[in-house]
Amino acid sequence: RKEVEQDPGPFNVPEGATVAFNCTYSNSASQSFFWYRQDCRKEPKLLMSVYSSGNEDGRFTAQLNRASQYISLLIRDSKLSDSATYLCVVNSPLYGKLIFGQGTELSVKP
Amino acid sequence: GAGVSQSPRYKVTKRGQDVALRCDPISGHVSLYWYRQALGQGPEFLTYFNYEAQQDKSGLPNDRFSAERPEGSISTLTIQRTEQRDSAMYRCASSLSAGGTGELFFGEGSRLTVL
Numbered sequence: 001r002k003e004v005e006q007d008p009g010p011f012n013v014p015e016g017a018t019v020a021f022n023c024t025y026s027n028s029a030s031q032s033f034f035w036y037r038q039d040c041r042k043e044p045k046l047l048m049s050v051y052s053s054g055n056e057d058g059r060f061t062a063q064l065n066r067a068s069q070y071i072s073l074l075i076r077d078s079k080l081s082d083s084a085t086y087l088c089v090v091n092s093p094l095y096g097k098l099i100f101g102q103g104t105e106l107s108v109k110p
Numbered sequence: 111g112a113g114v115s116q117s118p119r120y121k122v123t124k125r126g127q128d129v130a131l132r133c134d135p136i137s138g139h140v141s142l143y144w145y146r147q148a149l150g151q152g153p154e155f156l157t158y159f160n161y162e163a164q165q166d167k168s169g170l171p172n173d174r175f176s177a178e179r180p181e182g183s184i185s186t187l188t189i190q191r192t193e194q195r196d197s198a199m200y201r202c203a204s205s206l207s208a209g210g211t212g213e214l215f216f217g218e219g220s221r222l223t224v225l
Binding site (some may be wrong): 004006007031032033036041044045046049087089091092095096097098099100101102103 | 130141143145150151152153154158159165166168169201208209210211214215216217218219
């Protein structure tokens with residue numbers, strides 16, 4: 001089983017739609033969780049950290065479910081500019097390395 | 111600039127040659143990570159350092175791959191006797207904090223093509 005798993009998509013949604021991505025992780029002792037965004041042919045960049053109580057940043061909401069070992073990202077009122085690949089990142093508690101999921105591709109259409 | 115710098119940006123080499131990829135992290139950043147990314151996949155962990163100490167090299171595919179960060183700043187990823195399957199984008203990232211708790215800042219990557 002992979003340490004971090006995501007549905008690769010693609011998710012094709014119209015502008016204005018709400019879309020949600022899930023990511024599961026295998027190590028119950030993981031403590032740090034993040035969502036990164038990667039545009040085509042570019043380097044990944046931090047979108048937001050994920051906190052235990054859940055957190056929101058504008059149209060983006062991140063949630064953590066420790067019992068089921070998954071994190072989620074909700075995007076409301078999708079914009080064309082949200083089209084990208086969204087990468088789930090989890091730390092491995094033993095040595096602190098950061099593990100990326102495969103990424104979920106989002107395409108927002110007019 | 112103040113970001114993570116990687117060189118070369120593009121490297122084409124023949125099978126069997128050795129290559130060295132360099133990463134210059136953001137000044138003062140404690141952690142430095144190396145990843146490999148294939149098209150359509152997420153970054154695959156290779157190795158990482160806190161200061162000059164290599165914390166985890168479990169992701170290095172085999173003993174042809176090695177990395178060092180001798181003075182806790184610039185790092186070099188070396189691939190010996192390259193093979194076609196080594197062709198990929200190699201990404202370096204640095205973080206101000208250790209332990210996988212902080213934001214990673216990536217360089218633009220080094221694209222390696224092995225003929």
